[in-house]
Amino acid sequence: MTTFEREITGPVDLCLPDGRLDPAAVGWSRTPLHRANLRGWGRTKRWEYWCVTxxxxxxxxTVSDLDFLALNSVYLLEYAPGGLELERTAILPGGLGARLPETVAGSPGAPDVVTGPARPTGGKVRVEIRDEPGxxxxxxxxxxxxRVPVEVDLLVARPAGHESLSVVVPWSSRRFQYTSKQTALPASGRVRVGGEFLDFDGDDTWAVLDHGRGRWPRTxxxxxxxxxxxxxxxxLGVQLGGQWTLGTGSTENALCVDGRLSKIGEELDWRWSPSDPLRPWTVRTPLTGQVDLTFTPFHNRRVRTEAGALANRTDQLFGHYDGTVRADDGxxxxxxxxxxxAEDVRMRW
Structure with a gap:
């Protein structure tokens, strides 16, 4: 093992009855085991983000509830030069969006998540996340x-025994985040844009989930x-994090090799050019050499948002990783x- 973090092996509540972080919840697990029984308003953030490539x-x-507003979005990108790129984001003041469950939406036993009108008009967005037998x-x-209609219909498989990273990052007893990052999940389906269909049915169609529940600092x-x-x-599924976990004793770094998780407790060394994020990035474990990757972007999804209390500066780069990684078994x-x-995000919320 390459981490000294505590592995959690049984169900646990994220919070104590008074809303503070339960010390028993601090650690990581190979499957989602935390119940995010969050309390309080104003700093609570909940979201489900799925990306299928x-x-x-x-x-x-994206389906999110940030307390004072809900933000739900659809983003579509074709990689070819001049290819289609579209994004629709519905911002709902007062957090009048979907109620997100205490467990991972779309998992067995979790209630369905549905937000937005069945036939959205204007800038509205409809998103559904449901559990099915498959x-x-x-x-x-x-x-x-x-006014061209866009429809997404995808099924993300849950291979038997497939492991993922769930971890609690504790800034303090009042500020903490639980995240479940799930990589290398097979997916299938299609996306319709007007009369054109984009096929997501190949053997090289993969889904990644970022499930988040926590109480965050302002910036x-x-x-x-x-x-x-x-x-x-x-x-191979690669999960890499940085900056926000420094000093907490937790990381969100892991590899999923043929369905088996290797947790990485070492903080990563990220190198990139903020002034030119389309230049190659490097991400490494400086002490162990378990991760030694170069990321070469081909597209920047650049977001700059100022919406009252919310400010978002995001450079999300899509591209390819090259290099080496090492699993726990060597x-x-x-x-x-x-x-x-790979992304660089600055958030005020």
Whole structure:
């Protein structure tokens, strides 16, 4: 093992009855075991973010409740030069969006998540996350600014025994985050834009989940990187984090190799050019060499938002990872053009 963090192996509540972080919840697990019984208003943040990629295009869905507003979105990108890129984001003051469950939305036993009108008009967005016998069903609808209808219908499989990273990051007893990062999940389906259909049915279609529940400080900055695919004879999911976990004793770093998780307790060394984020990035474990990756972007999803109490400065770069990683059992994997992303985010909320 490459971490001294405590592994949690049984169900646990995130919070004590008074809303403070339960010390028994601090640690990580290979499957989602925390019940996010959050209390209080104003600093509580809940979200589900799914991104499903193919070699030629991707779609990302977000459902979020930030207390004072809800923010739900659909993002679609074709990688080819001049390819389609569209984003629809519905901002709902007062947090009048979907009620997000205490467990991972779309997992067995969790209530369905549905937000937005069945037939959205204008800038409205419909997102559905439902549990089905075959996995998690993701659906979305919106209109482009030109009033072209967009429909998303995807099924994310849940392979038996597939492990993921769930971890609590504790800033204090009053400020903390529980996140479940799930990589390298097979997915299938399609996206319709007007009369055109984008196929998500290949063997190289992969889904990544960022499930978040916590109580956050007013301002924060983070790096997040993820990638999924097949390389060097293995199915590999890469989960990388930075900045926001410093000094907490927890990290959100892990590898998923052929469905088995390797937790990385070492903080990563991220290097990139903030003035030119499309230049190559490097992400490494400086002490152990377990992660030694170069990320080469091909597209920047640049977001600048000022909406009252909310300010968001995001550079989310999509591209490919190359280099090497090492699993807990010593297996060294050559990473070649593994599709994913790396982002630099500054948030005031």
């Amino acid at each position: 193919t070699p030629t295009h991707l779609v990302a869905l 996995g998690t069903r993701l659906r979305a609808r919106c209109l482009t600014p030109e 924060v900055r983070w790096n997040w990187g993820a990638a999924s695919g097949r390389t060097d004879g293995h199915t 297996t060294r994997i050559a990473v070649e053009r593994l599709l994913g992303w």
